[in-house]
Structures are given as C-alpha cells and as structure tokens.
Amino acid sequence: MSIEIEQLAERVEKFVREIVVPYERDPRNSAHGPSQELIGELRAKARQVGVLTPHIRPDGSHLTQRDTATVLIRTGLSPLGPLACNTNAPDEGNMYLLGKVASPAQKLQFLEPVVRGEVRSAFLMTEPAEDQGAGSDPSMMQTTAVLEGDDWIINGRKTFITGFQGAGVGIVMANTGTATGKVEASMFLVELPNPSIRVERVLETIDSSFAGGHSLLRIENLRVPREQLLGEPGQGFALAQIRLSPARLSHCMRWLGACQRAHEIASAYACRRRAFGKLLIEHEGVGFQLADNLIDLKQVELMIDWCAGVLDGGSPGISESSMTKVAVADTLFRIADRCVQVMGGTGVSNDTIVAQVFREVRAFRIYDGPTEVHKWSLAKKIKRDHLQAAS
Structure with a gap:
C-alpha cells in the first residue's frame, strides 16, 4: 500500500469516527434509511475534508481493488459512513460500471453528478416473484423494451430497487429480444424522477442503512432515447457481470468495517460489564466468542485481499x-451474532449500532445473490472443470 492510500484511509477513518458516528442517533435516520437532508449535510462535511468519493481519483480513474478495500472498509465503520463518503451501494457499483462502458456523453450526463455526490443512483434489475420475474435467475426477465423510431419504450415491474426514492439516475434492465422470443437483456440510462416510473410501495425490510429504502416499481411506457442505451442491445447480462464482481466485493469491504466496529463495541462492553463476580471478558463463554471474532475478522480481511488481487x-x-461473497457474508453474520449475544439485552436494543449491523449483515446473505445460488454456480464450475480435465 502506498503512503498516499494509507494517508487517505486514515483521513476517511478519522472522518467517519469523529464526524459521522455522532449522527447515528440523528432523528433523520428512519426505517428506510437516512433522509436526503441528512445525506446532503454529511456529504458537505466529507467534501470539506476531501473524503467524498475517495475511491475515484480527480482524473476519473478508480483505485485498484486492493486500495479500494483499504478505503471502503473504513467508510463501513458506521452505517452512515458509505453514504457520507459516497461509497455506498448501489452508487459505487454504478459508478464503476459507467466508468468502464458509458460513452463520453453518457458519462457527462449520468456519471459525473453521481461521482460529485450531487445525486444518488438506482439499479433496476430485480422483478417481483408474483410476476415470475427476474431475481436470482435473470433470464426470467419480464420487463420489455421495444424500439419505436428513435426511442425505446419500456414496460414492466421492478422490486427491491435500492435507493430509488430520491435518486437522480437510474439504470434499467429490460428484454430487447421479444421479437425473437429470446431474453436479450439491455441496459438503459434514465434521469429520475420520471412520471413513467411509479412507486407502488416502499418495502418494509429488516435493513435500514440504504437511503430511500427498497421500492416496488411499475414502469409504464417509459420512453428512452437511443443514445441512452448503455453499450449495445443484448449486452445487458455481460455488462452486469462487469458490475457485479467488484460490487459484491465492495459489499464485503463495507460490511467488514461495520463488523469491526460492532466487535469493538461488544469488546468494550465485555471489558466493563461485571457478572458473577468478574468482568464478562473473564468468563470463558464470552471471551472465547470475542476471540473467535478476531480470528474470523482476520480471515475475512485476507479473503477480501485475495479476491481484490485476482x-x-x-x-x-x-x-x-x-466464493468471497459466500464466505464473507456468512462469516460476518456469525461475528455480528456473537456481538449481540455477548451484549445480551443491550445487544438487541438500539442503544448501540450492534443490532442494526446484525440486521444489515443478515440481509447481505441474500442480496447480490443468495449463498445457495453462488454455491450452485460454483458446483457447476466444478463439474465443468472436471469434464474438461477428463476429456
């Protein structure tokens, strides 16, 4: 790690611990994430100290994945940290994708305002289960896009769309292959809000750190100019892979920071709370859980570093x-669970962020692909590699 990145990470950590953490009890935090007002206030402070969008350099280039990990883990030390520093999902993944594949005009219109932290973005891919739409299996996509003259006309429904409420940029995935009877996913860039995209409801979920929550949407005759197609028609699934691999890893980075903080809080509690004549940390049942946390935190850190290197x-x-997403999500859940258990009643209250971290990390085992889907994909790779080696 260079001195430059080390100093940047230290500035980010100082900002999150000293400036952001006190906002965790701000009443502008809700079940559907912090308000736009609160986000704007935090980002103004991040801009003042030079830690806004720290993973992207002034020339628009991204840090390496290893350097990104060094920075994003620090932003995750508070549930508000990624939003304050503009390293949150889905914005961070959207910035990465647009930086790689958007045209110069698309970058100017859609990417640069997100990088500057002026607007948030949303990624519209998942569809309702009741519609038999795309979820873990994107080939089930029901949303359609039909070319009429110079515009694409999009219709469908989307769900669990993180951060849609209050977003200024949307990336919409739709099937442009309806004429052939095939699912040929494409991506479209849209300015938000748009009257053709209506929020049916904001879902009630166990997590609460994402601004705008998670929305169920109906898209009716959304008209998108040709020049707002990202890449070429039918490239949607390929473009999604460009985004998803680093985005999964970024989730791991941020939630590692959150669990490091939860472990700090649980350890401090165990070192001051007494029961049965001694400190909790001196009871083997408590001390060993925190020792297991230390081991797991280090293993998560090493796995993130390995994947970043790849x-x-x-x-x-x-x-x-x-592999990293499965291992990290499951391990961080165990860490957060131990923190709750060590703290007892305090651990399930909102007196600290430990209960919130527990809820957030539990949700992480589902989004960006449930553990079971990733294992199924890996099993298919094992079979494919075995057959190739045997042939």
Whole structure:
C-alpha cells in the first residue's frame, strides 16, 4: 500500500469516527434509511475534508481493488459512513460500471453528478416473484423494451430497487429480444424522477442503512432515447457481470468495517460489564466468542485481499467473487451474532449500532445473490472443470 492510500484511509477513518458516528442517533435516520437532508449535510462535511468519493481519483480513474478495500472498509465503520463518503451501494457499483462502458456523453450526463455526490443512483434489475420475474435467475426477465423510431419504450415491474426514492439516475434492465422470443437483456440510462416510473410501495425490510429504502416499481411506457442505451442491445447480462464482481466485493469491504466496529463495541462492553463476580471478558463463554471474532475478522480481511488481487490481475473474478461473497457474508453474520449475544439485552436494543449491523449483515446473505445460488454456480464450475480435465 502506498503512503498516499494509507494517508487517505486514515483521513476517511478519522472522518467517519469523529464526524459521522455522532449522527447515528440523528432523528433523520428512519426505517428506510437516512433522509436526503441528512445525506446532503454529511456529504458537505466529507467534501470539506476531501473524503467524498475517495475511491475515484480527480482524473476519473478508480483505485485498484486492493486500495479500494483499504478505503471502503473504513467508510463501513458506521452505517452512515458509505453514504457520507459516497461509497455506498448501489452508487459505487454504478459508478464503476459507467466508468468502464458509458460513452463520453453518457458519462457527462449520468456519471459525473453521481461521482460529485450531487445525486444518488438506482439499479433496476430485480422483478417481483408474483410476476415470475427476474431475481436470482435473470433470464426470467419480464420487463420489455421495444424500439419505436428513435426511442425505446419500456414496460414492466421492478422490486427491491435500492435507493430509488430520491435518486437522480437510474439504470434499467429490460428484454430487447421479444421479437425473437429470446431474453436479450439491455441496459438503459434514465434521469429520475420520471412520471413513467411509479412507486407502488416502499418495502418494509429488516435493513435500514440504504437511503430511500427498497421500492416496488411499475414502469409504464417509459420512453428512452437511443443514445441512452448503455453499450449495445443484448449486452445487458455481460455488462452486469462487469458490475457485479467488484460490487459484491465492495459489499464485503463495507460490511467488514461495520463488523469491526460492532466487535469493538461488544469488546468494550465485555471489558466493563461485571457478572458473577468478574468482568464478562473473564468468563470463558464470552471471551472465547470475542476471540473467535478476531480470528474470523482476520480471515475475512485476507479473503477480501485475495479476491481484490485476482480482480487487479485482470481476471473477471466471477468465481472468486462468488466464493468471497459466500464466505464473507456468512462469516460476518456469525461475528455480528456473537456481538449481540455477548451484549445480551443491550445487544438487541438500539442503544448501540450492534443490532442494526446484525440486521444489515443478515440481509447481505441474500442480496447480490443468495449463498445457495453462488454455491450452485460454483458446483457447476466444478463439474465443468472436471469434464474438461477428463476429456
């Protein structure tokens, strides 16, 4: 790690711990994430100290994945940290994708305002289960896009769309292959809000750190100019892979920071709370849980570093990011669960962020692909590699 990145990470950590953490009790935090007012206030402070969008350099280039990890883990030390520093999902993944594949005009219109932290973005891919729409299986996509003259006309429904309320940029995935009877996914860039995209409801979920929550949407005759197609028609699934591998890893980075903080809080509690004549930390049942946390935190850190190295080496890292996502999500859940258990009643209250971290990390085992889907994908790779080796 260079001195430059080390100093940047230290500035980010100082900002999150000293400036952001006190906002965790701000009443502008809700079940559907912090308000736009609160986000704007925090981002103004991040801009003042030079830690807004720290993973992207002034020339628009991204840090390496290893350097990104060094920074994003620090932003995750508070549930508000990624939003304050503009390293949150889905914005961080959307910035990465647009930086790689958007045209110069598309970058100017859609990417640069997000990088500057002026607007948030949303990624509209998942569809309702009751519609038999795309979820873990994107080939089930029901949303359609039909070319009429110079415009694409999009119709369908989307769900669990993180951060849609209050977003200024949307990336919409739709099937442009209806004429052939095939699912040929494409991506479209849209300015938000748009009257053709209506929020049916904001879902009630166990997590609460994402601004705008998660929305169920109806898209009716959304008209998108040709020049707002991202890439070429039918490239949607390929473009999604460009985004998903690093985005999965970024989730791991941020939630590692959150669990590091939860472990700090649980350890401090165990070192001051007494029961049965001694400190909790001196009871083997408590001390060993915190020791297991230390071991797991280090293993998570090493796995993130390994996967980041693979991506930095030029590999798409699809299998590596799947393995990392499964291992990290499941391990961080165990860490958060132990923190709750060590703290007892205080651990399930909102007196600290430990209960929130527990809820957020539980949700992480589902989004960006449930554990079971990633294992199924890895099993298919094992079979494919075995058959190739045997032939």
